[in-house]
Amino acid sequence: MYGRKASELVKELASSEPGQLSSFNNDLFAQVLEECNGHLHHLQPLMRKIQEHENKLKDTGRSEDEMGNSEDERRKSEAAKTVIQAAMKSDQFGALVHHLSLVRNKRCLMAYVYNRAEVIRSLGWMCDRVLPAEIEERLSSTEEEYFKNHAATLQSYMGGLDLDLTVDMVPPKDPYIKVRVVDDMGGVLLGDQTANVARHAIMFLRRIDAEQYITQGQMEELTG
Amino acid sequence: MESGAGESSATADDYESLMSTTDAELLKRSWRNEKAAPEILKFDSDLVLRSRQQIQLMEEMVEEFTRNGVDPLTVSLYQMDLDRTLFLLRSYMRTRLQKIEKYVFHIDKTAELWNRLSKQEQKFAKRCAGDLKNHLEQSVLSKLPDQYQSYLRQSAASEDDDMVPEPKLDAYVVCRSKKYLGAFQLDDGGDEPVTIEADDLYALPYKSIKPLVETGQIDLV
Numbered sequence: 001m002y003g004r005k006a007s008e009l010v011k012e013l014a015s016s017e018p019g020q021l022s023s024f025n026n027d028l029f030a031q032v033l034e035e036c037n038g039h040l041h042h043l044q045p046l047m048r049k050i051q052e053h054e055n056k057l058k059d060t061g062r063s064e065d066e067m068g069n070s071e072d073e074r075r076k077s078e079a080a081k082t083v084i085q086a087a088m089k090s091d092q093f094g095a096l097v098h099h100l101s102l103v104r105n106k107r108c109l110m111a112y113v114y115n116r117a118e119v120i121r122s123l124g125w126m127c128d129r130v131l132p133a134e135i136e137e138r139l140s141s142t143e144e145e146y147f148k149n150h151a152a153t154l155q156s157y158m159g160g161l162d163l164d165l166t167v168d169m170v171p172p173k174d175p176y177i178k179v180r181v182v183d184d185m186g187g188v189l190l191g192d193q194t195a196n197v198a199r200h201a202i203m204f205l206r207r208i209d210a211e212q213y214i215t216q217g218q219m220e221e222l223t224g
Numbered sequence: 225m226e227s228g229a230g231e232s233s234a235t236a237d238d239y240e241s242l243m244s245t246t247d248a249e250l251l252k253r254s255w256r257n258e259k260a261a262p263e264i265l266k267f268d269s270d271l272v273l274r275s276r277q278q279i280q281l282m283e284e285m286v287e288e289f290t291r292n293g294v295d296p297l298t299v300s301l302y303q304m305d306l307d308r309t310l311f312l313l314r315s316y317m318r319t320r321l322q323k324i325e326k327y328v329f330h331i332d333k334t335a336e337l338w339n340r341l342s343k344q345e346q347k348f349a350k351r352c353a354g355d356l357k358n359h360l361e362q363s364v365l366s367k368l369p370d371q372y373q374s375y376l377r378q379s380a381a382s383e384d385d386d387m388v389p390e391p392k393l394d395a396y397v398v399c400r401s402k403k404y405l406g407a408f409q410l411d412d413g414g415d416e417p418v419t420i421e422a423d424d425l426y427a428l429p430y431k432s433i434k435p436l437v438e439t440g441q442i443d444l445v
Contacts, residue, residue, distance in 0.1 A: 033367045040369040102369070103378045109364045110375075110387065117359060121325050125318075146359035153355055157321070157348040163276075165321070168314045172307040175300055207307070 002039070002101040006032045006108035013112055021119050024140040029112070032105055039102040046095040053088035057081065120147050124154060125166060126215060167211050177207045183218040247274050248309060253443055255316040260398070260444035261437065262391040262430055264323045264331065267342040275313050282306045320345065328353045329376065329388045393431040400425050401442045408436075 009028050016022050060077050120143060123131065131139075131147060139147065158165055185197045189209075197203070202222065213219040254268050286306060289299045324331060324345060331337045332353045341349060357375055365373045371380035378386055405420035410432040420426065425445070436442040 033364075036368055036372075099379070099381070102372060106364070106368060106372050106378060107387070109368075110360065113360055113363045114389075117356060118326070125322075140363065142359055142362040145362075146355060149355040149358070150352070153348060153351040154321075156351070157344055160344050160347070161317070163314065163317070165314050165318045168307075168311045171315075172304070172311050175303045175307055 002035070002097070003104050003108075005035060006105045009112050010108045013115055019119060019122060021116065021123075021135060021138050023138040024116070024143065026140065029109070032109055036102055036105050036109075039098040039105070043095055043098040043102070046091050046098070049091045050088055050095065053084050053091065056084050057088070060084070116143065117146060121150055123147070124151050125169075166215075167208065169211075169215070172207055175207055176204055177210060178202065178204055178222040179210050179214065179219040180222055181219050185213070185218055188213070247271060247278060248312075251275050251309070251312050251316065255312050255319070257437060257444045258316055258319050258323075262393060262395045262397075264320060264327070264337060264340055266340045266438070267320070267345065269342055272313065272316075272342075275309065279306065279309055279313065282309070321348065323391075324349050325352055327389060327391055328356060330390045333376075333385065333388070393434070394429045396427050397430045397433070398425055398427050398445045399433060399437075399442045400445055401436075403441070405436070405441060408433075 005028060009025060009032060012022065012025060012028075060081055063077065120139070123135065124147060136144065154165075179202070181197050181199055181201045181203070184199045187194045188197045210219055210221075214221055250268075250271055254265075254271060258265055282302065283306065286299060286302050289302065320341075324341070327337075328349055331341070331349060338346065338349075360375050361373075365375060372378075374380070374387075376385040376388055400423060401420050402422060404422045407417040407419050409417045410428065418426065418428065420442070430437075433442055437444060
């Protein structure tokens with residue numbers, strides 16, 4: 001059935017957890033693209049045929065004018081016209097089916113790529129410039145490219161504005177927060193001095209200092 | 225931002241009206257509207273500029289306080305105020321950018337929306353649209369037959385751009401007005417006009433109250 005593969009692609013997208021990426025389905029994606037080209041192969045001869053039929057119709061119309069008004073001839077050309085028209089109709093509908101399938105496949109492919117791009121952008125807000133390896137391997141090569149380009153675009157905007165927009169993602173309640181260090185971090189710049197931070201240490205830090213480490217997953221905030 | 229000392233003698237009412245015109249309050253309002261509106265609103269460049277100046281001033285103040293050994297509690301209060309303003313500003317800008325990202329093609333081709341962006345945002349949107357277009361072209365469009373390669377239209381046979389995601393303007397938003405606005409006709413007709421009272425909450429389709437939001441008569445929450 002036409003369009004089934006494309007709908008599988010979209011279903012896969014819809015059933016995945018919102019905001020999360022699964023691996024780019026290269027296989028299915030390529031199959032749908034192939035199906036699109038298949039449609040075109042069917043479509044082109046049909047379009048040609050329709051054109052031919054149209055020409056023929058015109059021809060018969062013209063010859064009808066030229067020929068006299070003999071009853072017999074007129075009936076014959078009338079019959080020929082109906083045959084051509086019927087053939088043309090079936091070709092037109094055939095072409096329409098292929099055209100619509102193609103358009104639908106295109107929409108599905110675009111939706112797949114577009115929605116993934118949306119998730120990729122939202123990742124761009126969370127981890128600037130570098131994607132964790134386990135996410136990166138799920139992207140297609142153009143998606144990686146897109147992520148890099150988009151990150152650069154965002155960076156240049158913030159550079160022009162001289163304001164870092166990737167911090168302060170949640171409204172601040174208190175200027176100081178309690179954090180636990182998850183990773184071995186070594187020397188860390190806190191405010192204007194460097195502190196040596198050991199793993200599992202629980203510290204009371206200025207929120208603006210700690211925030212970047214929290215988003216990178218090196219610290220976690222302790223609440224309550 | 226708000227100097228807490230001076231108002232103690234003033235009545236609560238004066239205080240309220242004074243507070244509602246400070247930049248912090250205005251910024252909060254713009255931010256809330258931007259957060260709640262489905263489409264991008266006009267960029268308030270003056271307000272952002274003022275807020276940034278304020279922030280800089282406060283940063284200097286906090287620094288000076290710490291240097292001069294002012295009571296740490298006072299400093300931390302100022303710091304908190306500063307943090308909050310900074311958050312508002314960042315969140316405001318961020319919300320706008322995310323909307324631009326999301327509807328970049330739509331904004332790019334609609335002059336009215338395009339003019340609502342700041343200069344930097346326009347630059348950002350241009351690049352953003354370019355990136356996304358490249359990405360779509362490389363992954364899908366270049367592999368499709370010629371007549372189907374547009375990123376705006378489904379095929380060469382489509383009469384207008386029918387593949388551009390647009391914000392849903394008929395989405396319901398929660399809004400509140402500070403003043404009594406009287407009977408207001410929702411533009412989908414048919415229904416009774418809604419009487420908008422001061423300080424009451426209403427859930428209305430964004431499309432119909434759009435002019436009120438733009439003129440600042442009504443706030444989104």
